[in-house]
Amino acid sequence: MERHSTLYFTDGKRTVDFILVYRKSWLVNPDKISKFEKFVDNLKTGGFVLESGHFTVDPDFVFIKIHAPDDLIVIYANLCDVDLASRSMAYRPIVKPPPHFMATPLTDPDEHGGIYERAPESISGQAPTTITSAEKGLIIYKILTRMKYGSNLKEYGLTRLCKEKIICDYFILHEGSYEWTESGSLTDRQLLAKYWGNFKCWYKAQPMFLIEKYYGPEYAFYFAWMEHYIKMLIIPAILSIFILIYGISVTFSDWNVRSKEICQSEQIMCPKCHYLKCKFERLKSTCMMAYITSLFDNRMSIMFSVFVSLWSTVFMEYWQRRQAELQLQWNVKDLPYDTVTRPEYVTKARKVRYLKNSNIEYHYIPLVDKCVSYTVTTTTILLMLTLVLAAVLGVMIYRITVNVILLRRSEDKIIVNNRHIIASVTGACISATFIIIFKKLFDKLSFWLTEIENHRTQYEFDNAYILKGYGLAFVNNYAAVIYIAFFKGKFFTHPGDMGKWEEFGGLGSDICDANGCIVDLSIQLITIMVFKAFMSHGLQNFIPVLRKKFSHYKLKVNRETNLTFYEEEFFKPNTGHYFLIEEYQDMVIQYGFVVFFVAGFPLAPLLAFINNIFEVRTDASKITKSFRRPICNKVTGIGAWFGILQAITYVGVVFNAFVIAFTSMFVELEVYTHTKHRLETGFYNFTISAYNISDFVFARKHVDLLGHKLCFYPGMRYPPNHPEKYQLTPDYWFVLTMRFVAIVIFEHLVIFVKGILAYAIPDVPENVVGELARKRESTRLS
Known part of the structure; x- marks a missing residue:
């Protein structure tokens, strides 16, 4: 039998529009049997045509095929406020x-x-001339979620049937x-x-009209946003290449005075640990790090961060315009607000009130119960955030420990000289692994906590779930990067301060080298972005295949088994209601990496661009080939993600300002060249301070061996022969003041220009404004 024939009933004429699956072994008591039979009878009474079929490999599973005639769909579409594309007179x-x-x-x-x-x-x-299969699936699903199956008012809908183990699955067919x-x-x-x-079509435009027709506006808006994001990334990605080329040209030119001074310096740097075998090193041992720093820490990177901050505003403004066009094109501009009460809310809302002057009752949750649920939610989230911060702390201690072990025990000069990079890369890989593990945990936790809050409508529930999920993901993904960018080395005082080594596993002594923390930040970002991309694409491609094979193994299906088309679909993973939320979250987190830290890692837009080209085709391939067909949902845009993206564009200005002021060497260099010296010669002597080696109790035996009485460390403190030795100098306070001045200037200037751009770019294109005005006028006249 042809598989396409199983898209129809046995008469070969009526299409299979929806599938229900139940297990005969689950219907073991009269109560379940009665509920199941009443649900089926109500479906037949409602005009649906049903046909049953046993599973080829396991007769315990029974498939109920549902067909809805077109005239019935039209009636139910009006009841469910679904505007059928074939009957809509909207302007396209x-x-x-x-x-x-x-x-x-x-x-x-x-x-x-x-x-x-x-x-x-x-x-x-x-516009389609007939009712599409996606519309049929959506309307049938809406009806089934409201269909009664018991005498109790709360006994209705597919969700409860599944929870009571009366129905085990449902889906629509490709x-x-x-x-x-x-x-x-x-x-x-x-x-x-x-x-x-x-993947052969990676550079081709997406057929948005067909995506919307087949998957509905919810999926179409996601892929339209992805397309817009990729297009807008082209210019920043190209510019990031030019920034890298500029960095390379500066790094290996005569202008790079700073790196040459480091590579030629004979100054002895103080040990970064407090053990007997910790070694004194010359400043020139960080020669390679100095050259790598020059690639990213330069004036063009600062200008690029300004550009990206302004680009993010243009990105959001033009997405609003694109969204307005698509709303009109897909006829969802005036989509009514979802006020339908969730079945789960009714189940838990045991209290009942009556509307004033009527006998209409509605369920509600008392204020005390709400307070308890929100207390549980807040406490759990705080505990999870503490767990993430503990993981970040552990990774930082790991980096310090690896640095010390390689320095004390390794005899290989290449390893010793590059121990900082080894510790940073391996630490970043561990951070990325933690991020992936915590993501799975936090996705489930966010859903559970949102269920505890028990929001009345699905719209409120989804928004609460999105905000919780993104809040936890924000800390999970950015905590380690924020530590490196803004906190690493800020608690360090001077060598010999044993208190800083003993607190939190030596975290207080965790400092960047004389070149600053830009290299550490870049390593962290590139490792996380690349590691997550490889893991994401790998998991997305292989997990559906593995799940299908496991299902085949579990039910003893082999290659010779002749399965019908809907049985094959039954084995495929379900996209579920929150499939797109996870996809959005990954992309919005990536957008944050691009916008937040571009001042420290200008290649972020390029990596995002390359990843997204593969991401959009991976997502398209898996929902078309590897997953069940999702139920079409009508939405007006990207929902709560729009507000989150807007917030990111402004937070990104603050983050970049702090990266420029506190992570890079930009402010110190400007202060030095304008107040101390017009050239960069001697800049590193301005940023490091002297320490008396004899003040190291454990290092006194090294004095004669080294032939030096002083070692140096990053910081602006008085020398050991000064009355206020090791105390902060006026230069430190002046530079600190200039850092905050730079932050204020950067923020106010960029936000001012962002405001002008947002005002200058209309949110809605003129053709859309004109068409909406025409529709309002025709409505008024009619």
């Missing part, structure tokens, strides 16, 4: 085709081509196989698999 603007090299038969159709003739309605881009055929009509799934969910 003409979409301009992309450039020829980016076009496919879907985005720039040839009406006389063979592909067009095999799927004219799908490729034309015009439109047949995604495998390409050379003859006959083509399905939307085949077209999307070949021209969208295919």
Whole structure:
């Protein structure tokens, strides 16, 4: 039997629009049997046509195929406030085709081509003339979530049926196989698999109209936002390459006085640990780090951070314009607010009130119960944040320990000279691993905590879940980077201060070398971004395959087993209601890396651009080929993520200002060249201080061996022969003041220009404004 025939009932005419799955072994008591039978009877009474079929490999599983006639769908669409595309008279603007090299038969159709003739309605881009399978699936799902199955008012909906183990699964079908055929009509799934969910099309424009038709506006908005993000990243990615080229040219030129001074210096640097075998090193041992620092810590990087801060505003403004166009194109501009009460809310809301002057009752949760639930939520989140900070602390102690072990025990000069990079890279890998582990934990925790709060509507629930998830992800992903950028070395006083070594595993003595913390920050960022990208793409490609194979193994399915199409779909993983939230979260976290720390790592936009080109095709491929078809949802945009992205654009200004002022050497260099010396010659003598080696109790035996009485360390403190030895000098306080002055100037200047840009770029394009005005006028006249 052809698999495509299983998309229909046994009569070969009526389509399978929805699938319910139950297990006969679960219906063991009269109560469950009664509820199941009443639910099925109500479906039949509601006009749905049902047909049952046993599972090929396990007769305990039974599939209920549901068909909804078109006239019934029209009635239910009105009840569910779903505007059918085939019956909508809304204005649909003409979409301009992309450039020829980016076009496919879907985005720039040839009406006389063979592909067009095999799927004219799908490729034309015009509004569907019939009810689509996605719309049918959505409307049936909405009805099933409200369908009664018991005498109690709370006994309704698929969610409760699944929780009571009466129904074990449900899903809608893809439109047949995604495998390409050379003859006959083509399905939307085949077209999307070949021209969208295919890595060969990585540079091609996405067929947004067909994505919206097949997956609905919720998924279409995600991929439209991804497309906009990738396009907007092109200019920063190209500029980041030029910044790198500029850094290389400066690094290996005569202008790089700072690095040459370090490489030629004979000054002895104080040990970074407080053990007998800790070694004194010359400043020139950090020669390579000095040259690497010059790649990123230069004036062009500062200018680039200003550009990216302004770019983020342009990015958001033009996304608003794009979103407004898509809202009009997909007819979701005036989508009503979701006020339907969640079944889970009714279950837990045991108190009942009556509306004034009516007999209408509604369920509510007492204020005391709300306070308890929010207390549990707040306490749990604080505990999780403490756990993340403890993990970050552990990684920092690990870095210090590795530095000390390599310095004390390694005889290989290459390892000793590069121990800082070894510790940084391995520490960053551990941080990235913690991030991935905590992400899985926090996703489940955020959902559980949001369920405890028990919001009334699905819209409120989703927003609360998104905010909790992003809040935990923010700390999880950025905590280690923020420590390196803003706190590393800030608690260090001077060598010989044993208290700093003994507190928190020596964290107080964790300092950057004389070149600053830019290299540490860059290593952390590049490791996390690349490590997460590889892990993400690997998991996304292999986990669905492994889950399917495990399901086959569990139910003893082999290659010879002839499964029907819907049975094959049953084995595939479900996207679920929160599939896109995880995708959005990953991209928004990445956007934060680009916007927050570009002053310290200018290559972040380039890495994000490369990753996202693969990400969008990976996501397209997996939902088209590896996952079940998601239920189409009508939304007006990217939801709560828009507000989070807006906040990131402004927080990014603050972060970059602090990176410039406290992480890079920019402020010290400007102070030195304008107050001490017009050239950069002698700059590092300005940033380091002397320490008497004899003050090291454990280091006295090294004095004769070294032939030096002084060692040096990063900091601006008085020398040992001064009455206020090892105390902070006026230069330190002056530089600190200039740091804050730089922050204020940077913030106010950039935010002022951002405000001008936001005002100058209209949120809604003129063609959309005109069409909305026309619709309002026609509505008024009618």
